[in-house]
Amino acid sequence: MSTATAPREQATAATPPPKAPKPKRRKASSGSVAGVLAPTMLTRIGLIGVAILSIFPMYWMIVIASRTTTDASGFPPALLPGGNLGVHVQEALTNPEANLMLGLRNSLIITGTVTISVVLLSTIIGFAFAKLRFRGSKILMGTVLFSMMVPLQQLGMVPLYMVMVELEWLDTLQAAILPFLINGFGVFLMRQYVEQAVPDEIIEAARIDGASTLGIWWRIVLPALRPAMVVLGLLTFMLNWNEFLWPFMVLSDENPTVQLAIRQISTATWSADLSMVFTGTLISIIPIAILFVIFGRQIVHGIMEGSGK
Structure with missing residues (x-):
């Protein structure tokens, strides 16, 4: 009886224990890439609007600096730069x-x-x-x-x-x-x-x-x-x-x-x-x-x- 169980015990000891199953990774959603949230269309529009509001004062300053005071105070105001910037700088x-x-x-x-x-x-x-x-x-x-x-x-x-x-x-x-x-x-x-x-x-x-x-x-x-x-x-x-x-x-x-x-x-x-x-x-x-x-x-x-x- 003991001689029959000995090989079984040796075989059991030689067999490695089963590995634990690896946790499944969650797939990135359609709005994220590699765990980083991707901007939505509304976010893009908002950022573009903020960028325009930030740049417009600089652009408007260049427009007024390149035109005459009459053009600046006229209605509707000029929206494109003129050709007087170099003269005004001098x-x-x-x-x-x-x-x-x-x-x-x-x-x-x-x-x-x-x-x-x-x-x-x-x-x-x-x-x-x-x-x-x-x-x-x-x-x-x-x-x-x-x-x-x-x-x-x-x-x-x-x-x-x-x-x-x-x-x-x-x-x-x-x-x-x-x-x-x-x-x-x-x-x-x-x-x-x-x-x-x-x-x-x-x-x-x-x-x-x-x-x-x-x-x-x-x-x-x-x-x-x-x-x-x-x-x-x-x-x-x-x-x-x-x-x-x-x-x-x-x-x-x-x-x-x-x-x-x-x-x-x-x-x-x-x-x-x-x-x-x-x-x-x-x-x-x-x-x-x-x-x-x-x-x-x-x-x-x-x-x-x-x-x-």
Whole structure:
């Protein structure tokens, strides 16, 4: 009896257990591809409509800038560009009352200086708040957050103007630069990004290898912050390039920024020449458009990476 059951037991032990059935994959529905929802026709129409609404102001500005004021104010209005754009651009750049060329130069100096300062100082201070432990860091960070809640145009203009008067900096570029060299938003953004993008283990390993704090910031932190630096740099550039109120308070018509120069074009006569105003506005957005063309991919990458963190 035992000799008969032994071969059966050996055969049973040699037979592998049956495999569990694989779970069946759900087939992608007709409205999705590889698990990603495909846009419906209604979604496509909506996106096309949003794109048209976004592009139309730019197109309308080109139409008005290339035509006369009579064409712009007529009914029905002209919908196609005219042939006067080149003439209007030349008139806007050479108009002695507007000083548009000087305004472009001043705006480039002011905005470029402020952008570089905000990006570099924000990375340094954000790195310090995120990875360095020092006494009073929470109080200082709270002060930074509080500064983001204070409306500068309502509460800070008069004190800042009085400081510029005491320094005798009115009608100078440093008066338009100094108040914007650092801001709380940039520090907060970089602090949050450093906490997520730079692990503590990497910093500790660098310290064991003998790297200094400045070396860690330069070799480890800055390369990791490039996407956030591009986003912060573009936002800062746009904000300061379009700034009007503060330069209007501290600069004169003989030393304007590009926004003040456009204002001078609109007030040069008793009735504004819309074609010249739109031409000046079209010229003023060229630097921002160039930045979007150059850094557009990095901007999208930085925003998507930041949202993923």
